[in-house]
Amino acid sequence: MARDGARPSYDPAGPDHALRAALQELRTGRWMAMRTLLAETAEWPRWTQRTQVLATAAAGTDVVRAWLAEEPGSAHATVMLARVGVERALRARRERHRRTHELWIEAWDAAQTATVAAPRDPVPWVCLLALAQLDPEQRWEEHRAAPPEPVLPPGPWGLLAEADRRDPFNREAHHRMLQFLYVRGGPGRLTEASGYAQWAAGQAPPGSALHLLPLYVRVERYRRDSGPDAALDLHWVVEEAAREARRALESWFDRTRPGERALPDLNHLAHALWGSLQFREAARVFEAIGPYFTPPPWMYRTPDRERAGEVFTQARDRCRAAAEGSGP
Structure with missing residues (x-):
């Protein structure tokens, strides 16, 4: 690190130069760099992190839908569509948008589709976990499952278990569980x-x-x-x-x-x-x-x-x- 006391900068890609390049392409409405990057991403932790950052940038565009239209059988594009849907639903909730419930259901459907298209991928289950915070009253049965330990509260433990089964101790999955507990009623x-x-x-x-x-x-x-x-x-x-x-x-x-x-x-x-x-x-x-x-x-x-x-x-x-x- 430079020792000159330079002003720090915030960059969602951080030191991941390949991700930064894909983000730049994505912001111009192009998806080929994103496609290539994800095809080259072999480890689940990096895959989880890269799909999250890309979805944050893509949520205000139709880039992922354009990719899926060109390659309707792409599992990667299907997972990214779920990612984008979750990001939009969570943003709508933060902004108290009138379409929050509609976007939530769309995102849930997209995530369910992704679990079938990419059965070994933890990210569709991370997406479902992220959506659980939109149900703080735990009206959905999958959001009030019995915990693995008596001292823990009921919650979306089955979704967490599915993510963990595919990528044990997945970082984002456990952070999504934490976010659910922050908003849980009571x-x-x-x-x-x-x-x-x-x-x-x-x-x-x-x-x-x-x-x-x-x-x-x-x-x-x-x-x-x-x-x-x-x-x-x-x-x-x-x-x-x-x-x-x-x-x-x-x-x-x-x-x-x-x-x-x-x-x-x-x-x-x-x-x-x-x-x-x-x-x-x-x-x-x-x-x-x-x-x-x-x-x-x-x-x-x-x-x-x-x-x-x-x-x-x-x-x-x-x-x-x-x-x-x-x-x-």
């Missing part, structure tokens, strides 16, 4: 989410991104309960927070190669280590982040969310100084 939602994150992390093998789930819940709790505050307050320096950060560092960061780490996970880990005053350890993670950053969680530490990059830079500089011996 009191104690964050307590349930925290219990789930601890359970999932405890089941995960070394190197799994699920070891970071407790850090995400801590950020969500801070966002809801504490409000934006740039100071390093007691929410972050308590021993439990420090332990969660150290555990994620040792169980995930120290057990993975650079190309296996998602940028949101790196940013959450750097934020947690910085917040718990473990500056030297955080400096290692900032080094791995490089010139890119993700607005969450930094945006929650300032009243002006547009200044997330400044918070990131200040934290990075503070941790670098400690690592270089000019600070405690």
